[in-house]
Amino acid sequence: MHTTRSTPALLALALGYFSLGTASLAVVGLSAPISADLLVAPATVGLLVTVFALTFAVAAPLAPVVLGRMDRKRQLLLGLALLTVGGLAAAAAPTYAALTGARVLAALGAAIFGPAASAAGSLLVPAEQRQRALTTVFSGMAVATVLGVPLASFLGNGLGWRPAMLGVAVLAAVGLALVAAIVPPIETGTRPTARSYRTVLTGGGVLPMVATTLLTLAAQFTVYGVAGTYLAECYGAGPGLVSVTLLVFGAIGVVGNASSARLGVRLGGTRTVTLALAGMAVVFAALLTTPPAMAVGIAVFAVWAFFSQLFVAPQQARLVTLLPDQRAIVLALNASALYLGMSLGSLLGSTLLPRTGAALVPAVALLLLASAGAAHAASSRRVVPTAVPIS
Numbered sequence: 001m002h003t004t005r006s007t008p009a010l011l012a013l014a015l016g017y018f019s020l021g022t023a024s025l026a027v028v029g030l031s032a033p034i035s036a037d038l039l040v041a042p043a044t045v046g047l048l049v050t051v052f053a054l055t056f057a058v059a060a061p062l063a064p065v066v067l068g069r070m071d072r073k074r075q076l077l078l079g080l081a082l083l084t085v086g087g088l089a090a091a092a093a094p095t096y097a098a099l100t101g102a103r104v105l106a107a108l109g110a111a112i113f114g115p116a117a118s119a120a121g122s123l124l125v126p127a128e129q130r131q132r133a134l135t136t137v138f139s140g141m142a143v144a145t146v147l148g149v150p151l152a153s154f155l156g157n158g159l160g161w162r163p164a165m166l167g168v169a170v171l172a173a174v175g176l177a178l179v180a181a182i183v184p185p186i187e188t189g190t191r192p193t194a195r196s197y198r199t200v201l202t203g204g205g206v207l208p209m210v211a212t213t214l215l216t217l218a219a220q221f222t223v224y225g226v227a228g229t230y231l232a233e234c235y236g237a238g239p240g241l242v243s244v245t246l247l248v249f250g251a252i253g254v255v256g257n258a259s260s261a262r263l264g265v266r267l268g269g270t271r272t273v274t275l276a277l278a279g280m281a282v283v284f285a286a287l288l289t290t291p292p293a294m295a296v297g298i299a300v301f302a303v304w305a306f307f308s309q310l311f312v313a314p315q316q317a318r319l320v321t322l323l324p325d326q327r328a329i330v331l332a333l334n335a336s337a338l339y340l341g342m343s344l345g346s347l348l349g350s351t352l353l354p355r356t357g358a359a360l361v362p363a364v365a366l367l368l369l370a371s372a373g374a375a376h377a378a379s380s381r382r383v384v385p386t387a388v389p390i391s
Contacts, residue, residue, distance in 0.1 A: 013120060016172075018171070018175070020172075023106050023110065024052050024056070024110060026165065027048045027049060030152060048103050051104060052106065054340075061329075061333055064328040071187070073120070076113055076183065078109070078112055079110065079114075082112065084172040086103065087165055087169025087171075089102035090165040115334075118316055123187065131314065131317045132261040134316050135313040138312055139258065142254045147250075152165075152167065197333075200323060200326055208375045209379040211372075212379060214337035215375060218341040222345040222361060223365050229358065245301050249302065269318040272314040273318070348364060
């Protein structure tokens with residue numbers, strides 16, 4: 001399906017992804033005010049990110065099964081509605097337990113919206129424009145790391161964490177309104193079953209692709225999940241320089257995401273993913289070997305940001321091309337792997353840091369990335385279209 005409304009619809013989906021990304025990571029910059037208000041340790045507040053990620057990872061593959069008879073636009077609206085209600089509940093949460101429950105609700109909405117938005121984006125344009133469409137939709141997530149999280153942190157420090165969470169809810173509500181008004185009806189597709197999931201995972205190279213996503217995100221978040229402490233220990237960065245480095249990371253990441261569509265068309269999805277993995281491997285090797293100068297650290301993080309954002313959209317496009325009739329399944333599995341990787345990497349980084357010191361953390365990330373490279377090579381050899389039964 002391709003209409004003159006494709007670009008506005010894709011941008012509406014990107015805004016929804018922006019609200020999803022901001023909601024998932026906003027508490028990172030709000031740990032201090034939440035900790036002080038709800039009388040819990042800052043480390044305990046950090047678990048709210050893990051709660052969101054794990055809920056997303058579990059719910060994303062289940063959503064297409066439970067909601068399989070609902071058309072995709074209604075799935076998008078339901079996801080954003082839950083994200084909005086979760087944000088409102090978080091802003092009003094009287095206790096840490098209530099805030100945790102609100103995060104679970106928001107994550108359920110995100111798990112419904114994220115894969116459905118990618119599937120919708122791939123259906124709004126002809127096949128030859130799929131890579132660009134997926135890049136546009138996922139750009140909302142990339143921009144969230146640049147604007148959404150710092151903005152939530154700024155509002156939290158200036159007005160309090162509750163107005164900041166309310167702002168996240170308003171953002172999701174605006175996305176809901178725009179998707180309702182702009183995105184056209186989208187075909188429902190085949191309802192997934194347990195059998196179709198099993199068939200997808202055991203044939204056609206989907207499993208190594210999903211494993212590549214999980215291991216790549218785990219590798220990145222082994223370092224990124226403890227970036228503040230890592231930069232302080234290895235480069236002597238204070239809070240201001242940490243913020244600058246992460247802002248640069250986010251800004252260059254947006255450039256990388258925008259470049260992925262053009263590179264995907266020129267090189268093909270498989271080679272673009274290979275390039276992204278190779279670039280990240282060079283980055284982690286550089287973190288192990290370069291001098292501990294802050295300018296070097298910022299430069300290495302900037303290069304990392306570019307290659308990191310080359311990965312997601314081409315990987316999604318490869319999965320959709322492989323099984324276009326089962327895009328709901330493959331995109332949900334990929335999204336689940338993405339958030340599982342984030343959780344695993346953050347857990348590894350936070351566990352290793354006090355035991356090994358920051359300097360060796362990139363070595364673990366490099367090992368995980370080597371495993372991701374092996375999985376990617378396996379997926380490249382095994383990409384064979386798979387006929388998936390309807391029931």
